[in-house]
Amino acid sequence: MSWIDIGHIDDIPLRGARVVKTPVGCVALFRTAEAEIFAASNTCPHKGGPLTDGIVHGQSVTCPLHNWVFDLNTGQAQGEDGRIATYPVRLEGARILLDGEAVGKRSAA
Amino acid sequence: MTQKLVIIGAGMASGRVIETLVETAPDAFDITLFNAEPRGNYNRIMLSPVLSGEKTYEEIVTHDDGWYAQHGVTCRFGEHVVGIDRTRKVVIGQNGEAPYDRLIIGTGSAPFIIPIPGKDLPGVITYRDLDDTNAMIDAAQKGGKAVVIGGGLLGLEAAAGLAERGMEVTVVHLMGHLMERQLDEAAGYLLRRDLEKRGITIKTQASTKAILGEDKAEAVLLEDGETLGADLVVMAVGIRPETRLATDAGLTVARGIEVTAQMQTSDPDIYAVGECVEFDGHLFGLVAPLYDQAKVLAHTLTGETDAFVVRDIATKLKVTGCDLFSAGDFTEAPGREDIVFRDPARGVYKRLVIEGDRLVGAVMYGDTADGNWFFGLIKDGTEIDEMRDTLIFGPAYQGGDQADPLSAVAALPRDAEICGCNGICKGTIVDAIEGGATDLGAVKAQTKASASCGTCTGLVEQLLQVTLGDGFELPTAQPICGCCDLTHEDVRRLIKSQELKSQEAVWQELGWKTRNGCHVCRPAVNFYLLADWPLEYQDDPQSRFVNERKHANIQKDGTFSVVPRMWGGITNPDELRAIADAADKYNVPTVKVTGGQRIDLLGVKGEDLPFIWADLNKAGLVSGHAYSKGLRTVKTCVGTDHCRFGTQDSTRLGIKLEQALWGSWTPHKVKLAVSGCPRNCAEATCKDVGIICVDSGYQVSVGGAAGMDVKETERLIDVPTEAEAIEVTVAFVQLYRENAKYLDRPYKWLGKVGLDWMKERIMDANERARLIEAFELSQSIYRKDPWAEHAQERAASYAPLADLTLEAAE
Ligand SMILES: Cc1cc2nc3c(=O)[nH]c(=O)nc-3n(C[C@H](O)[C@H](O)[C@H](O)COP(=O)(O)OP(=O)(O)OC[C@H]3O[C@@H](n4cnc5c(N)ncnc54)[C@H](O)[C@@H]3O)c2cc1C
Ligand code: HEM
Ligand code: SF4
Ligand code: SF4
Ligand code: FES
Numbered sequence: 001m002s003w004i005d006i007g008h009i010d011d012i013p014l015r016g017a018r019v020v021k022t023p024v025g026c027v028a029l030f031r032t033a034e035a036e037i038f039a040a041s042n043t044c045p046h047k048g049g050p051l052t053d054g055i056v057h058g059q060s061v062t063c064p065l066h067n068w069v070f071d072l073n074t075g076q077a078q079g080e081d082g083r084i085a086t087y088p089v090r091l092e093g094a095r096i097l098l099d100g101e102a103v104g105k106r107s108a109a
Numbered sequence: 110m111t112q113k114l115v116i117i118g119a120g121m122a123s124g125r126v127i128e129t130l131v132e133t134a135p136d137a138f139d140i141t142l143f144n145a146e147p148r149g150n151y152n153r154i155m156l157s158p159v160l161s162g163e164k165t166y167e168e169i170v171t172h173d174d175g176w177y178a179q180h181g182v183t184c185r186f187g188e189h190v191v192g193i194d195r196t197r198k199v200v201i202g203q204n205g206e207a208p209y210d211r212l213i214i215g216t217g218s219a220p221f222i223i224p225i226p227g228k229d230l231p232g233v234i235t236y237r238d239l240d241d242t243n244a245m246i247d248a249a250q251k252g253g254k255a256v257v258i259g260g261g262l263l264g265l266e267a268a269a270g271l272a273e274r275g276m277e278v279t280v281v282h283l284m285g286h287l288m289e290r291q292l293d294e295a296a297g298y299l300l301r302r303d304l305e306k307r308g309i310t311i312k313t314q315a316s317t318k319a320i321l322g323e324d325k326a327e328a329v330l331l332e333d334g335e336t337l338g339a340d341l342v343v344m345a346v347g348i349r350p351e352t353r354l355a356t357d358a359g360l361t362v363a364r365g366i367e368v369t370a371q372m373q374t375s376d377p378d379i380y381a382v383g384e385c386v387e388f389d390g391h392l393f394g395l396v397a398p399l400y401d402q403a404k405v406l407a408h409t410l411t412g413e414t415d416a417f418v419v420r421d422i423a424t425k426l427k428v429t430g431c432d433l434f435s436a437g438d439f440t441e442a443p444g445r446e447d448i449v450f451r452d453p454a455r456g457v458y459k460r461l462v463i464e465g466d467r468l469v470g471a472v473m474y475g476d477t478a479d480g481n482w483f484f485g486l487i488k489d490g491t492e493i494d495e496m497r498d499t500l501i502f503g504p505a506y507q508g509g510d511q512a513d514p515l516s517a518v519a520a521l522p523r524d525a526e527i528c529g530c531n532g533i534c535k536g537t538i539v540d541a542i543e544g545g546a547t548d549l550g551a552v553k554a555q556t557k558a559s560a561s562c563g564t565c566t567g568l569v570e571q572l573l574q575v576t577l578g579d580g581f582e583l584p585t586a587q588p589i590c591g592c593c594d595l596t597h598e599d600v601r602r603l604i605k606s607q608e609l610k611s612q613e614a615v616w617q618e619l620g621w622k623t624r625n626g627c628h629v630c631r632p633a634v635n636f637y638l639l640a641d642w643p644l645e646y647q648d649d650p651q652s653r654f655v656n657e658r659k660h661a662n663i664q665k666d667g668t669f670s671v672v673p674r675m676w677g678g679i680t681n682p683d684e685l686r687a688i689a690d691a692a693d694k695y696n697v698p699t700v701k702v703t704g705g706q707r708i709d710l711l712g713v714k715g716e717d718l719p720f721i722w723a724d725l726n727k728a729g730l731v732s733g734h735a736y737s738k739g740l741r742t743v744k745t746c747v748g749t750d751h752c753r754f755g756t757q758d759s760t761r762l763g764i765k766l767e768q769a770l771w772g773s774w775t776p777h778k779v780k781l782a783v784s785g786c787p788r789n790c791a792e793a794t795c796k797d798v799g800i801i802c803v804d805s806g807y808q809v810s811v812g813g814a815a816g817m818d819v820k821e822t823e824r825l826i827d828v829p830t831e832a833e834a835i836e837v838t839v840a841f842v843q844l845y846r847e848n849a850k851y852l853d854r855p856y857k858w859l860g861k862v863g864l865d866w867m868k869e870r871i872m873d874a875n876e877r878a879r880l881i882e883a884f885e886l887s888q889s890i891y892r893k894d895p896w897a898e899h900a901q902e903r904a905a906s907y908a909p910l911a912d913l914t915l916e917a918a919e
Contacts, residue, residue, distance in 0.1 A: 006911045014285070015625065015651040018910035029910060034289055050667040050715070053655035055628040058447065062628035064655035064663055069628070073444050098913075105913055 001088060003097035004105065009035065010094070017052040017061070023104030027087060028052040029096065030072055032059050037096055038072035039089035045082040114138040114410070115200045115209035117190045117354065121396055122383030123215030124150035124171055125403035126410075131180040134411045140182045141207050143200070146238055147187030149177060154396060156242045157427045160270030166239060193358040195376055211378050211410065214366060216351040218384040218394075223258070223346055227320030232327075233342045236267045245343065249274035253340035256280075256329045258317050260287040262426060264345035265304065269428040271341070272309050279310040279337050281317055281329065283346075286613075291424045291435040295451075295458050295624070296474040298613035303431050303456075348394060350385045363387050370416035372406040382406050391419050398422060423484045425477070434480035437487040438462070439470030450501045452476075453620045454520035459501055460624065466494040479503030517595065517603070517620045518571040526606040527568050529848075530561035530866075538569060542576045549573070562862040564598040564848060571599070590629035592621050597633060597850040604637050610645045612638065612652070626652075633851035636738070636774060640846045643887035648774075656736035659907075660895045661718055664711065669718060671697075671710040672735035673725050674771065677745045677763035677783075678706030687728030695721050705742030705780060707733055719904035722896035731894035738852070739774045740781075740842075743767040744792065748785030748802065757802035759785035762831050766800075769839055772892040773884070776849040776858070779842060794822045797855040798838050807834040811841055811867070812859035820856050823864050826871060840877045843884040844870055 012018045012031040019042055020027045026042035028051045038059065042051050049065030060078075062069050069078040075086040088099035114130075116123050119142050130138060142149075150171045158164040177184050185202060192201040199206045220235035222228055234244050248255070249271055257268040260282030272278045280287075286297030287304075301311050316332040320342055329337045350365035361367045361375035365387030372380045382402045384393050393399055401417055408415035423436035439462040448461040455475055461483065462470035467490050471483040482504045486493060493500055521527075523536030533556050541555045552569055553560045559569045573581040586596045595603070600619060609615045615634050616626065626634065635652035650658045661669035673688065688708055692700050698712040713721055722732075734741060743766050746752065748759030763783040770779075782793035783800045793799030795815035799822045801808045806829040810822035825841065828834050844867065849858035859867065870876050899907075 004911075004913065011910055013651055013906075015649075018906070021909045021912040021914050023914055026909070033293065034285070047665065048667060050655075050663075053659065053663060053667075053715075055631060055654070056651060057627045057631060058624050059445070060627075065665065065667075067628060073446075100913070103913060 001102070002100040002105065003090070003092075004100040006089075006096045006098045008094055009037070009091060009096060012037070012096075015056045017054070017056060019050075019052050020098065020103075024085075026050075026052075027098070027103055028061075029089065029098070030056050030061055032056055032072065035091055037089050037091055039087040039098055040070070040072055040075055041084040041086075043084070044068060045077070045084060046080070051084070111136065111139045112210040113141070113208055114211050114213070115141045115143070115207050116213045116215060117143050117200065118215035118217055118383070118385075119144035119146070119148075119150045119172075119184075119186065120215050120217045120383055121150065121153055121171075122217075122399040122403050123213060125400050126213065126215070126382060126407050127172075127180070127182065129404060129407035130410065131182075133407065135180070137411060138211075140180075141209075142177070142182050142184050142186075143188055143190050143202055143207075144184075144186045145189045146240070148239065149173065149184065149186060151239065153238070154427070156236075156239065157266035157270055159239075160242050160245055160267065161273040161429075162270075163429070190354060193354055193379075195358055195379070198378070209378070211380065213406070214355055214374070214379065214381040214385060215383045216354065216385045218348040219351045220344065221347040221349050222344060223317065225317060225319050227322060227326065228344070230320055230322050230324075230326045230342075232322070232325040232340065233320055233344060236263050236343055236345050237348075245271060245341065246274065248341040249276050251340065252276060254279070254338050255341040255343065256337050256339040257343045257345060258329070259343075259345035259347070260284070260311065260313065261290065261345065261347070262288060262424065264343070265300075265431075266427055267343045267345055268309050269304070269307070269431070271343070272307055276341070277308070279312065279339075280304070281315045281331065281337070282311065282313045283316055285314055287311065287313070288426070288433075288435075291472075292433065292474075293439060293460060293472050293624075294613055295449075295460065295617060296433060296435070296472050298611065298617055299456060299458055299474040300426075300431055300433060302614075304428075307430070348384065350387065350392060352385055355381065355385070365392050370405070370418070371409045372402055372417060373409070380406055380409070388417060389419065395422050395424065421484070421487050423480065425480075432477050433472075433474045434477035435470075435472045436480065436484040437468070437470035439472050445469065447624050448497075448501045449622060449624050451617055451620050451622070452516055453618045454516040456617075458617055461501055463493065463497070466492050466497075468493050468500070515571055515575050515594075517618065518568060518599075519575045520618075521603075521607070525603075527572070527602065528556075528558035528561070528565045529602060529605060530565075531557040533558040535572065538572050539576050542573055547573070547577060547581065562848065562866050564862070565602050567596045567599045568602055589633060590627055592623045592626050592630050593619060595619055600634065601637050601641075601848070601850070604634075604641055610638065610642045612649065632657075636776065636851050639774060639891075640776075640887070643890050657738065659715070659718065660722075660732055660734075660736060660899060661713070662736045666712075668712045668714055670735070671713050671718070671721055671725075672703065672707050672733040673730035674733040674767075675707055676767050677743055677760050679745075679760060679764065680708075684728055684730055687725060687730060691721050691724050694724065703735070703742075705735075706744050707735065707742060709735070716908050719900040719907050723900040723904075726894070726897050726900060732896040734771065737774065738777050739772070739779065740767070740770040741778050742780055743770075744780070744782035744796070746783070746785045746790040748783075752785055752790075754788055755785035755802070756804050757785060757807065757831070759783040759791070759800075759802050762800065762802075762807075762834060763791075765831070765835055766838055769835060769888075770842060772894075773842065773846070773888060774891060775842065775846055776851050777854045779845075779855065781838070795819065796822065798822075798841060800834055800838070806830065809834055809837050809841075812856040812864075814854060814856045816854075818856070823859070825864070825868060836877065836881060837871060839884050840871050840880040841867070843880040843887075846887075847880075847883070 017030045028042035030038045044063040049063040053064040054061045075084040087102045152169040155169040188202045199208045255271045255276040257280045268278045319330045321328040326342045355366040366381040368386045405415045405417040421437045446463045450459045457475035459473040468486045525535045546552045559566045574583045631652040638646040697710045701709045743763040745760045745763030749755035779797045781798045782791040782796045784791040784793045795813040810824045813822035814820040
């Protein structure tokens, strides 16, 4: 793994989300609680809805276009045949670290 | 051979080391004990009961003079150690040196003082030792106001103690909820509620700027400019390991004094124990792990092998009546599942956090009896798969009761208002039921409850069930969603009568079964709260659908549409030029004229939104709210200005209405139109409110629709003047805001409550005035351009948080 510092936890509103552009496409970072972050693909497999714009509840997000609900732990859509990729992310103090390798970054020299 | 053991600090950790040594190896060491405080070891955590008056100092002494004498400990109390000379192996005290073979540093920690002006004024105290406690007790004897900075464990215990002693206490806390390190928001809400009940004022998300006063503390100034009078200021914002001696002596110190698992510092003859140490990156602030450390250190000193390991810890708050428990890890790291239980009747909240088949964290409030059992499961890593479904009910669970869906209603006090129209309280209804009114009709007839608009019917039925038990069969009502058992109408009513002013309050008091709702209930509850408590409740963008959060309509490809407001459908060349320029600059693929007399720029990229808004703002254009459950448009015809049939100035009335109503949030979208004569060119009679001008004045009609359903408006009232037409419209919109179910258009709501009920309210002069006043109050907050606000203050949040596609510049 190669952890990349993405920003401060307060850059994402509580129960909100922000986009990170990566080589594998737009990745959404979800803040589900004061100190709880998930990373997953920003693109809904149904018709491409931007998941950062959905409503974040519990450890799930609801797509803003047609309300598919994704479990952020697994990426699985509830009751639908579809899933989104999830990526390793962690908090170190207040900093958000995303695994660079998983989102297609070659590790820093 | 007896070795010379010198100990710096007679605290809880070193005290435990000495106890173990004198028990297991009474003759191995010749102990000298320094303590800066002029006393020996006492139970520091019991200072809070001393502060509140439940205990005396004598009751919390751990080791008295006799004990030290009996075990041959040389005490040098009231003497600071000022240095350690490692080459000569002596400790330098204020009154002389003491040679050592082995040395233990147990200096604990020092309160963190925020570096703000006024921090050194007399009357500013920290909370660490007996002297601090006595200073607070003295200050409290004079009464007056106290401000406690810090809403953590220490701060709240100080606040409760001072309140107990009669002071008027305010707690100023930086974070969003109290004890955020030990509690989640829900438990934090309950704690706050209980503390407020005992008269303590709580301010969260409040940052202290300065302490004011000439020669003593007189007030606390907050960042937002508020000043809080204070005769006493207690600073309890955290602690820092007391490492100065170790640093000066050249030992390895990070945030604390670094030790091995044998509690050895970087000098093999020097050990450290307690809050002053750092082990494997961990710092410590509660006694449980310190006692583990003390045991390990005593073993190390007597030559036994032992190693310290960091374990989960559990927290309780020592404030009588605030029953909370938190253990393990319940916020961090993905891969977890929650089990939530709420019982509004008893003020209970429990949340378990499960990872795989183990319990990793538990937070509970109100009923913590099972706390230690859960803590045991966490510490031992017990597999919980088998008992998962009933786990939250604790060890005593024998297939017993489930959460009762009626408990929210059962918990209501007798004076909770159930029927808003007729002002009928729970007590009156229950009395009637007990007096023989055993069905809805009888209750209606006897009490008038639910006899008007009927939206409280569900609650009355629940009261029948609660009161009569199985004697009444509850009709099945549709709850808002799977998170709760109540209908929209029930929730609306209870938000009003219970004065629930935050989402946490709604979730807890109305027995939500999830941690923080879902995409169905969150927007509804957010609307109900902001409509009923415009000043107290702060709109939560995270509980809104994307269109309202981003103030633009999301399109099927994830781009947005931008519709500037054109008051009453009137525009001018400057506005049109600005719109054209923006369309060019942001490569807007489609420019369309809408059905509501606006221009729609479709296909704008999310990250361009703040910029296009800023450009449009410069030309005086504001958000058209084409995305909101709120006032959308007021369509007008040209009226007397240009049309030969016009009877009144319909355009001017439309503009005035739009200026009065814009920015307001409503249960669903609201569209208006004003036509200058019955020819009705503005199609007013299929709008939510449609006004037709006639020679004698204005015909105001409501509840039209031209969507999936098509419906003509119904005449509400005819009024002679433009001013009254505006009043009536505003009153109607406010009535709708206060009563309708979220996502019911006015025509649907009208179908439920009936035109007569509505007329009665609007015709009643007092009620009409109240509605207008309430609307204006709400508009004092919401009548503003969200585009301007977002473009200026939140532009950054529309851009990606980071862009990892760019190669780092080397
Ligand atoms: C009001 C209050 C309530 C608390 N409640 C709880 C609770 O409910 N549960 C819980 O687990 N924990 C609680 N704690 C925390 C707990 O008390 C501490 O974790 C524990 O006391 C730390 O023990 P220690 O031995 O490391 O340090 P201390 O007990 O602080 O002892 C350190 C001693 O070293 C002395 N000293 C420092 N420097 C020098 C020097 N240079 N020369 C000589 N002497 C020196 C100090 O005067 C002090 O007496 C509470 C703390 C406070 C203040
Ligand atoms: C503290 C020192 C350094 C840091 C923090 C650092 C950081 C980075 C980062 C973040 C990247 C981008 C990785 C990516 O986008 O995939 C990168 C790429 C690169 N670095 Fe460094 N670097 C450091 C030192 C060096 C040195 C000393 C060299 C060469 C001698 C070097 C050579 C490169 C090269 C060639 C790349 C491009 C690799 C690629 O395209 O995949 N870096 N570095
Ligand atoms: S509604 Fe009447 S006043 Fe208005 S434009 Fe049509 S004809 Fe003229
Ligand atoms: S009528 Fe249907 S397709 Fe057309 S804009 Fe409205 S919702 Fe979309
Ligand atoms: S695009 Fe996400 S649910 Fe349709």
